[in-house]
Amino acid sequence: MKKILIAVLVLTCLSLVSCTREVKSQVSETKVADFGLVIHGGAGNIVKERFSPEKKTEYEQKLEEALNTGYEILKNGGASLDAVQATINVLEDSPLFNAGKGAVFSAEERNELDASIMDGKTLNAGAVAGVMHTRNPVNLARLVMDSSKHVMMVGAGAEEFGKQFDIEFVDTEYFKTEKSWKALQRAKAKEKSLNEKMGTVGCVALDKNGNLAAGTSTGGMTNKKFKRVGDSPIIGAGTYANNNTCAVSATGHGEFFIRNCVTHDISALMEYKNLSLKDAADKVIMKKLKNQGGNGGIVAIDKNGNVAMTFNTPGMFRGFRLSGKKAVVKLFAE
Ligand code: ASP
Numbered sequence: 001m002k003k004i005l006i007a008v009l010v011l012t013c014l015s016l017v018s019c020t021r022e023v024k025s026q027v028s029e030t031k032v033a034d035f036g037l038v039i040h041g042g043a044g045n046i047v048k049e050r051f052s053p054e055k056k057t058e059y060e061q062k063l064e065e066a067l068n069t070g071y072e073i074l075k076n077g078g079a080s081l082d083a084v085q086a087t088i089n090v091l092e093d094s095p096l097f098n099a100g101k102g103a104v105f106s107a108e109e110r111n112e113l114d115a116s117i118m119d120g121k122t123l124n125a126g127a128v129a130g131v132m133h134t135r136n137p138v139n140l141a142r143l144v145m146d147s148s149k150h151v152m153m154v155g156a157g158a159e160e161f162g163k164q165f166d167i168e169f170v171d172t173e174y175f176k177t178e179k180s181w182k183a184l185q186r187a188k189a190k191e192k193s194l195n196e197k198m199g200t201v202g203c204v205a206l207d208k209n210g211n212l213a214a215g216t217s218t219g220g221m222t223n224k225k226f227k228r229v230g231d232s233p234i235i236g237a238g239t240y241a242n243n244n245t246c247a248v249s250a251t252g253h254g255e256f257f258i259r260n261c262v263t264h265d266i267s268a269l270m271e272y273k274n275l276s277l278k279d280a281a282d283k284v285i286m287k288k289l290k291n292q293g294g295n296g297g298i299v300a301i302d303k304n305g306n307v308a309m310t311f312n313t314p315g316m317f318r319g320f321r322l323s324g325k326k327a328v329v330k331l332f333a334e
Pocket residue numbers: 042043195198199200218219220221229230231232250251252253254255
């Protein structure tokens with residue numbers, strides 16, 4: 001009798017567990033959009049008081065322009081990878097963000113740029129670090145992915161590789177902006193390496209074929225020394241995409257993102273623990289990272305079009321646009 005009772009109890013427990021699993025996967029299997037994209041333009045001390053109405057509008061317009069660029073590609077049946085690249089190019093070409101044109105200065109008064117891109121369908125990836133002449137570093141990262149056997153190339157070598165292709169190189173002066181220059185002087189005066197100028201850029205996208213892609217581009221951190229490289233060009237730290245789970249791009253204090261393999265961690269929580277995108281992002285950004293004092297955030301989209309824009313800083317330049325909907329852009333925490 002006792003044995004039968006125990007068996008009944010075990011069976012009930014087991015069926016309860018599988019029910020919970022079913023409910024969870026039912027929730028995450030609901031398709032919310034056929035295609036869409038999410039972007040960030042950096043996280044940090046982005047608060048209302050620091051933005052005049054004009055400045056706020058300037059950021060909003062640029063974020064919206066970037067979103068619409070990627071959206072058109074996706075709407076016309078283009079690949080998520082192409083949408084990610086073109087969207088990031090808009091942000092790289094703007095002096096507002098710490099990527100491409102507006103990249104921050106290193107302690108040696110140089111602009112050393114990092115970028116990466118990843119294809120969620122094949123898990124192929126490309127990355128470059130410490131490049132100094134490439135106008136759009138994410139384009140060079142794409143070439144590393146598509147046209148070499150490697151994942152990552154650095155500095156002059158990466159640019160030597162890029163010379164075989166149709167890619168734009170610029171004089172180092174191109175990257176110099178008054179804003180980044182002043183940020184370096186302030187950082188030097190305080191003897192601090194701090195990201196006064198927020199603005200790493202990133203994009204994740206889901207296309208009509210269900211393919212996910214992610215990309216990130218940055219100048220790194222103001223006053224960085226000794227050829228420091230952050231998380232942005234590191235696959236699994238700053239950028240990750242996997243068709244089975246999600247595409248993620250990060251921004252924030254790179255050292256924490258590297259140590260915690262943040263973007264891969266979010267994907268792994270979905271894959272192995274069946275967490276929703278939002279729950280996975282909250283666990284990593286709002287708990288794990290925050291408890292360590294790691295500031296920053298992520299943008300992500302999953303295979304069903306669910307979006308996450310999670311950050312533990314006062315603000316993050318961000319936005320998304322899903323199929324058939326208008327673009328949404330935001331700066332401050334809500
Ligand atoms: N994550 C970038 C880095 O550490 C900086 C940033 O996102 O603000 O290089």
